[in-house]
Amino acid sequence: MADTIPLVELTPNEDFIDVYATTGLPVGTALLLQVFGGTKIIAVLQAAQPLIDARNVIALNPDGNGFIPVSAGESGLWVRSTQVARLAVQDNS
DSSP states (O other): OOEEEEEEEEOTTOOOEEHHHHHTOOTTOOEEEEEESSSOEEEEOSSSOOOTTOSSOEEEOOOOSOOEEEOTTOSOOEEEOSSOEEEEEEEOO
């Protein structure tokens, strides 16, 4: 059964936040993500903190229709938003 971690709170227009460091989960853990707050979250899968204008982004939308999987073995997961947003993270290993 997946463990639910407290919501990751995103402040508008700040630097990317390291999801693994924020949640305390080991880098590379398989995750399930769900967006709350009515705005999309920008995510980047890479080890180092991305630049604000990163081009290799994934848009996580708040559709409320389930979870977005992150595969085991990823080298890092970074997120940011242009509006207040919350991200639910579950350990899916």
